[in-house]
Each structure stands twice: as structure tokens, then as C-alpha cells.
Amino acid sequence: MEKIKAWILKYYEGLAYLFFGGLATLLNLVLFAAFQALLGTDFATGIGNILDNVICILFAYWTNRVFVFRSKNTGWAAVVEFGQFISCRLITLVMDQCIIWLGVNLLGPHIGFAVAHVELWAMGVKFFSQAIVILSNYVFSKVLIFKKK
Numbered sequence: 767m768e769k770i771k772a773w774i775l776k777y778y779e780g781l782a783y784l785f786f787g788g789l790a791t792l793l794n795l796v797l798f799a800a801f802q803a804l805l806g807t808d809f810a811t812g813i814g815n816i817l818d819n820v821i822c823i824l825f826a827y828w829t830n831r832v833f834v835f836r837s838k839n840t841g842w843a844a845v846v847e848f849g850q851f852i853s854c855r856l857i858t859l860v861m862d863q864c865i866i867w868l869g870v871n872l873l874g875p876h877i878g879f880a881v882a883h884v885e886l887w888a889m890g891v892k893f894f895s896q897a898i899v900i901l902s903n904y905v906f907s908k909v910l911i912f913k914k915k
Contacts (some may be wrong), residue, residue: 779834783904786829791896794822798892807888811870815863815892823855826903835912847911854906858899865895 774781801814827848831837839847869891874884 782834783830783907786826786834787900787904790822790826790829791900793825794818794896795889795892797821799889802885802888807870807884811866811888815866816859819855819859819862823852823859826855827851830907830912835907837912850911851907854910855903858902858906861902862895862899865898866891869894 797818798810798815801818802810805814830851831847837844837847866888870884870888874887874891
């Protein structure tokens with residue numbers, strides 16, 4: 767039991783990032799699917815994708831600050847930290863939106879093989895995009911935002 771506890775403590779940050787990042791990703795995918803089901807693929811891949819990203823950015827900031835990187839910043843330092851987080855996440859929001867647009871609107875109709883459902887194709891592109899976004903967000907968070915002093 768002590769070995770398991772030591773292993774968890776040693777890798778806590780990575781494990782916590784995977785867990786809470788997984789929750790944020792799940793929330794992002796569920797919101798995308800809900801927008802798609804309720805308002806259509808065009809909405810989900812446009813305004814809906816931006817809305818689900820904004821919601822998930824706020825959720826991710828809170829979980830990263832409190833549970834993953836355990837930031838102790840207060841006052842102006844906390845404001846700067848939040849600003850850096852939002853700035854980096856806006857970069858990955860743009861990446862996500864570009865991947866969605868390219869994958870669904872540009873590649874989707876011209877892929878050369880039958881896609882049974884446009885919705886399924888869009889969700890697959892969203893999964894692909896999330897993999898790239900997750901890795902980018904971790905690097906930004908670890909290297910630029912929540913760095914240890």
C-alpha cells in the first residue's frame with residue numbers, strides 16, 4: 767500500500783491532469799454532441815464549438831489551479847496567472863476551431879469514401895482535435911502558466 771501511495775504522490779500532477787483534463791474533454795465532447803443533436807452540425811462546428819470551449823476553459827482553469835498544479839498565487843499574481851491561462855487556451859481554441867473547420871467543412875465532403883453520417887464524421891474530427899488540444903494545453907500549463915517558482 768505504501769508503494770502505491772508513493773507512486774501516486776510521485777506522479778500526482780500528471781495523474782490529476784489526466785483525470786481533470788479527461789473531465790474537461792468529456793464535458794467538451796458532451797456539449798459538442800448536445801449542440802449537434804439539438805441545433806445541427808453547422809451550429810456545433812461553429813458557434814457551438816466556441817461556446818463549449820469557453821465553458822470548458824473556465825472549468826479547466828478552476829480544476830488546474832486548485833487540484834492539478836495547486837497554485838498559491840493571490841492578488842495580482844493570480845490575475846496574471848488567469849490571463850496567461852486564458853491567452854493560451856484561446857490559442858488552443860483557435861487551433862480546435864481550425865481543425866474542426868478543416869476536418870468537417872473542407873475534408874468532409876471531399877474524402878473519397880462514404881461517410882454514413884455527417885454527425886459521426888464531425889464527432890470523429892472533434893475527437894482528433896481534442897487529442898491535439900489536450901497535449902498543447904498541458905505544455906502551456908506546465909511550462910508557461912503554473913510553473914513552480
